[in-house]
Amino acid sequence: MANALDMLLDWIAIDSVTGHEGDYGNAVARHVQALGFDVERQEVAPGRFNVLARAGEPELVFCTHLDTVPPYFGPARAGGVITGRGACDAKGPALAMIEAARRLLAGGERRIGFLFTVGEETDSGGAKHANARTSERWRPRWTLIGEPTDNRFVRGGKGVFKGTLHARGVASHSSRPLGPSAVHELVHVVHELLRSSWGEHPVFGSGTLNVGLIQGGLASNVVAPEASAVLMVRAVEEPARIEARIRAQLRPEVEFTVEKGYGPVEFFVPEAAAAGAPVVAFGTDAPWLTRFGTRLLYGPGSIEDAHTEHEKMEISSFERGVGELERTARELLARP
DSSP states (O other): OHHHHHHHHHHHTSOOBTTOOHHHHHHHHHHHHHTTOEEEEEEEETTEEEEEEESSSOSEEEEEESOBOSSOOOOEEETTEEESTTIIIIIHHHHHHHHHHHHHHHTTOOOEEEEEESOTTTTOHHHHHHHHHSOTTOOOSEEEEEOOOTTOOOSEEOEEEEEEEEEEOOOEETTSOOSOOHHHHHHHHHHHHHTSOOOEETTTEEOEEEEEEEEEOSOTTEEOSEEEEEEEEEESSOHHHHHHHHHTTOOTTEEEEEEEEEOOEEOOOOGGGOTTOOEEOSOOSGGGOTTSOEEEEEOSSOTTTTTSTTOEEEHHHHHHHHHHHHHHHHHHHTOO
C-alpha cells in the first residue's frame, strides 16, 4: 500500500485541471498497462482523451474522471493525510479502484475494465463521448463510479438543471424612469422562482434552487437596460418539468436559456450497505453512462473536502476503499 500512496502523491503533482488532462491520462494509462490491461486512448477533442482499459471482456467497469477543478495546488503528506488538488476528487478514488483491480487480476479475475473520462467537472463531455462511441465489446453489467462518498454506497444522486435568465429594459434617467428596468423585471421573476416549490421525491427528497450569479445595470441613477441571473436547480424531477416551472414565471421582458439539464439517478446499493445509504446532490458522470450497465456510486474521501483549498484524502479511508471495492466487485461478478 505504501507504493500506492507514493503514486497518489506523484499523480497529484500532475496538473490536470479540466482541459489539460493529457499528462495525467498518460500516467494512468501507463500504470494500468503495466498491470496487464489492454489500453485505448479514446480521443474526445484534440489533445484530450478518455482512457479505456480491459483485462478480458469487461462485465464490471471501474469509472472515474481525470480532470480536477482549478486552482491547481501540489501534494503534501502529513501523518495519515494526503493533501493536494485531486486528492479525493478523484485521483484518490481512481487509485483505490486500480489497487482493487490489481488484486482481482492477481486472483485470476479478468472480467474487469476501466473508464477514465475527461471533462466531468464541466460538461461530462468524456462520459457522453464514451457512451456514444465505445465499441460493442464494452457492454458491462456493472459500472462502479468513483467519487468521494465517505466510503458509503450512495442510494441516489439529484439531477442538475442550469440556465440563465436574460432581462431587457430601456435605459433612461432614473428621475424620469421611462423603463422598463431590466433589473426590476429580473428581480420580480427571481422572487417568484424563490417562492416556488421544486418538487418532492420519495428517494431524492426536495428539489432546491440556487441563484448563483446576478449581473446587470449601469449606475444607481440609470434605469437598467440589461440584467441576467444564472440559476441551478438540484433536481428531483425531469428537466422538462423544471423548465416549465421556470417559464411559467417569466415576464415579457425576461427570457430563459437552458444550458444543461438531467434528472435524478438511482444507484444500485449492495444489500449489506443498504441501511443509511445517502442521497447526494453533487454531479457525476452517471447520467450519461446509460450503456454501461447498472451503476453504483462509491469512493474514499469526503465531498466536504472536494473543490476546497484544503482538499485531502485520509489514508485510512483510502485503504478501506480498496478493500470494499475489491469485495464488492467480486460479489457483483458472482451474480447471475
